Amino acid sequence: MDAAQLEKDVSEIAGDWKNKEGNLIMILHRIQSKYGYVPREVSLEISKHLDIPLARIYEVITFYNYFKLEPPGKCTISVCMGTACYLKGAPTLLNELERVLGITEGQTTKDGMFRVEVVRCLGCCGLAPVLTVDGKIYQGVKKNEIGEIISKYAAEENGGNGGHKEKP
Numbered sequence: 831m832d833a834a835q836l837e838k839d840v841s842e843i844a845g846d847w848k849n850k851e852g853n854l855i856m857i858l859h860r861i862q863s864k865y866g867y868v869p870r871e872v873s874l875e876i877s878k879h880l881d882i883p884l885a886r887i888y889e890v891i892t893f894y895n896y897f898k899l900e901p902p903g904k905c906t907i908s909v910c911m912g913t914a915c916y917l918k919g920a921p922t923l924l925n926e927l928e929r930v931l932g933i934t935e936g937q938t939t940k941d942g943m944f945r946v947e948v949v950r951c952l953g954c955c956g957l958a959p960v961l962t963v964d965g966k967i968y969q970g971v972k973k974n975e976i977g978e979i980i981s982k983y984a985a986e987e988n989g990g991n992g993g994h995k996e997k998p
């Protein structure tokens with residue numbers, strides 16, 4: 831990340847909100863919508879600009895799980911852990927995703943390709959267990975389909991279609 835650009839961004843955003851109530855949250859929202867997450871360098875810069883301890887900034891970021899500390903992946907895989915999905919095997923799907931991708935929930939693969947998140951009920955419990963990839967719903971997913979789903983998105987990113995047949 832370009833340090834000069836970063837300083838300019840923070841200074842602009844922080845400047846807009848400097849003496850306004852709730853400024854830290856609003857600044858963090860602006861930062862996240864710009865970068866997709868709140869990079870540590872940015873938190874340090876905000877801390878300097880607003881004269882707020884870094885620990886306080888992290889307290890706010892971690893309190894609201896909306897804020898992310900890691901860059902988003904090109905593909906976000908969200909595993910539903912609502913009751914219906916949980917009972918129908920969502921924990922097994924999550925374990926398999928973590929095993930195949932070598933990351934844990936809330937992390938992004940080193941190549942920036944995949945991010946895995948856990949979400950609560952997606953409102954389609956009759957299709958459990960459910961996961962989404964970039965918002966596309968996969969229903970009744972089985973552990974042995976995880977590899978195929980990942981390969982499909984990895985292949986698409988590399989310019990092919992991976993030969994995957996989507997569920998109707």
Ligand code: FES
Pocket residue numbers: 910911912913914915916950951952953954955956958960
């Ligand atoms: S519990 Fe997963 S969709 Fe409702």
